[in-house]
Amino acid sequence: MTEIAIPRPTQGDVVQLILEDHRFFEALLRDLRDVTADRDAARAALSAVLIAHGEAEEEKVYPQLRSKDAIGEHEAEHGEEEHAEGNQALLHLLECKGTDTQKFDDAVEDLATALNHHIGEEEQTILNPARTEVGEQVRQDLGSAWAARRSELLDQDCGSIAYVEKVVARAEKEGKLPDDES
Template identity: 65%
Template sequence: MSTPIELGRPVSGDVVDLILEDHRRFEQLLRQLRDSSSDRDAVRRAFATLHVAHAEAEEKLVYPVLRRKDAIDEHEAEHGQEEHAEGNEALLAVLELKGTDTQSFDDAVEELAGLVNHHLTEEELTILNPAREEISEEARAELGEQFATERNRQIDADCGRIENVREIVARAEKQGLLDDEEGEEG
């Protein structure tokens, strides 16, 4: 199922630029989620699709390549994965709410926005800057094509559907990526 909101379909480019383009899309979608006059249900579905596709492509392709090329260390890659997991958990809370015109929805969006904005800032500083400095332009272009291909494959597979987000969050819990004091017992 495609969303009526344009998420972009890049096929190539510098991986840093492609990631930054998605970061700007996240910011735009978060503004729309906060806007009570927007179609918040369509926006949350689009956000879910982009968030999952982007994070899965980064974890599968970008982080491992940057680690192999010593642009980032294991801690930075793991921290990025933990922040993706936290974002997915907050996203699931937004997706599971029935209505989009409640205080509960606003609170869940505020939590999601805080986590995502923190991650975007940190990733741009600690992962994308080293990628610009340590990885050749040619290698960034090759990685960009791979990132775009995986991202688009995820979108085509309707990766943002609630059942998939639930599976991703459950997998993250099993991997210990969501061990925090806010987690529920289980």
């Protein structure tokens, strides 16, 4: 397995940094669908960056945007619920033994569906208000805080199946996942 380099920004406008990660997720999803790509490497990279990205957003970005009245409680909670659903789909993908099975392909599509929905919604209901309701300096400060937390999480091997299991279990305990999922 060749390791895919995950970008590690240290500063920038938080909106731009999050958008760059969203485009990186989409590229990794394309690799996961491509039988000629190193699907194991794409899965490992997506797992790490997806968990680090979402956890850093929930800890550093959403609370600040709420305190600045850029987003409401509903938008923050909905974003967290969608992260939980994506993380659960990611866990199902990580649980696949091989990358050449129908189960793997189905898990990729389930994750892609959850992720694409969340990306579209977050860009409209969270990032747009962040662009218009929050000053440039706040976005720069948030970018630095988000990037630092994201890097910390990447250093903690947050993409490992054990770490993802903990994140999903916490979301279940906090009631962020629908009850109809197994």
